[in-house]
Amino acid sequence: SYVLTQPPSVSVAPGQTARITCGGNNIGSKSVHWYQQKPGQAPVLVVYDDSDRPSGIPERFSGSNSGNTATLTISRVEAGDEADYYCQVWDSSSDRVFGGGTKLTVL
Amino acid sequence: EVQLVQSGAEVKKPGESLKISCKGSGYSFTSYWIGWVRQMPGKGLEWMGIIYPGDSDTRYSPSFQGQVTISADKSISTAYLQWSSLKASDTAMYYCARLPGERVGAFDIWGQGTMVTVSS
Numbered sequence: 001s002y003v004l005t006q007p008p009s010v011s012v013a014p015g016q017t018a019r020i021t022c023g024g025n026n027i028g029s030k031s032v033h034w035y036q037q038k039p040g041q042a043p044v045l046v047v048y049d050d051s052d053r054p055s056g057i058p059e060r061f062s063g064s065n066s067g068n069t070a071t072l073t074i075s076r077v078e079a080g081d082e083a084d085y086y087c088q089v090w091d092s093s094s095d096r097v098f099g100g101g102t103k104l105t106v107l
Numbered sequence: 108e109v110q111l112v113q114s115g116a117e118v119k120k121p122g123e124s125l126k127i128s129c130k131g132s133g134y135s136f137t138s139y140w141i142g143w144v145r146q147m148p149g150k151g152l153e154w155m156g157i158i159y160p161g162d163s164d165t166r167y168s169p170s171f172q173g174q175v176t177i178s179a180d181k182s183i184s185t186a187y188l189q190w191s192s193l194k195a196s197d198t199a200m201y202y203c204a205r206l207p208g209e210r211v212g213a214f215d216i217w218g219q220g221t222m223v224t225v226s227s
Contacts, residue, residue, distance in 0.1 A: 048215070054215060084151075098151060100151050
């Protein structure tokens with residue numbers, strides 16, 4: 001089965017740049033989607049197809065994907081960005097797969 | 108407004124059956140897949156399965172095949188997730204989410220979640 005690996009936690013000071021990685025075998029050949037989940041709320045799609053943003057998502061959120069690592073980048077981090085972030089792909093052997101999630105802490 | 112509205116929280120005993128719902132509005136319900144996602148307390152997201160309400164074509168994650176049943180009634184734009192015999196380990200938040208394609212696309216619209224608690 002296909003496995004996506006995320007760091008359990010990432011910490012960043014306000015105004016700085018946060019980078020959350022998602023590792024998988026040849027993930028660069030797949031479309032990666034990212035979700036933000038704040039405490040007590042449903043997940044929200046923030047980046048789809050590696051680097052596209054749904055309407056309403058700030059330009060501060062961006063994504064990239066190459067080789068064995070996809071990355072969600074959040075520029076000029078704000079306190080309101082503190083949340084859990086999950087990557088997700090479709091794989092022919094495992095169908096839909098989520099990463100384990102990364103807790104972003106804004107210091 | 109495009110939205111998915113789920114049924115309310117449930118408290119059940121082990122062995123009981125349950126069916127929770129997810130009603131779509133603001134879009135063509137039969138043109139998108141609906142997926143179900145489990146989140147156990149304090150844990151991450153797990154994909155359970157998807158259904159295409161247009162023809163009820165269904166796919167299950169191997170982890171959930173045989174454990175739950177996914178169905179839909181397109182006449183009322185509603186998808187369902189059901190259990191025939193609940194276990195304590197089914198205690199979790201369950202989300203439905205919209206999907207543009209069987210193998211492509213992201214879960215772009217999510218329901219608010221249904222909390223299921225199974226306890227004797």
